[in-house]
Amino acid sequence: MKNKRVLRLLRVEPLLSQPTPSLWAARIPLPCNPRLISPNQWGIDRATVLVGQVGRVYIVLVLKWYAKKIVGHHVSRHARTAEWLDAVNQAVNRQIRKLSGYKSAC
Numbered sequence: 001m002k003n004k005r006v007l008r009l010l011r012v013e014p015l016l017s018q019p020t021p022s023l024w025a026a027r028i029p030l031p032c033n034p035r036l037i038s039p040n041q042w043g044i045d046r047a048t049v050l051v052g053q054v055g056r057v058y059i060v061l062v063l064k065w066y067a068k069k070i071v072g073h074h075v076s077r078h079a080r081t082a083e084w085l086d087a088v089n090q091a092v093n094r095q096i097r098k099l100s101g102y103k104s105a106c
Helices: 003-012 081-100
Strands: 042-051 055-064 069-076
Touching: 042 081, 055 081, 069 081
Parallel strands: none
Antiparallel strands: 042 055, 055 069
16 A cells, blocks of 8 residues: 555544644754853863774873863773763873973973
């Protein structure tokens, strides 16, 4: 049977349900770009890179939105909480060293 015939038969018999707008989901568009509130605002993101012999490699980046700089990163074959925390800890330690005026010997 064709689709038009099925639809006509459903209309002849009271079997076709009417759309109810009250059941539709209300969609509110969200802004896609981060809104800068302060100059020290950070964001975190993950990228997946496919490497030939190794397979998938995950790169976790901590970004400073206002300065548009990478302040911390971690590269691993896994994307678990520990890897995200390593990237955040690296970023925090770099910022503390930068604020305190610490200079490494290297």
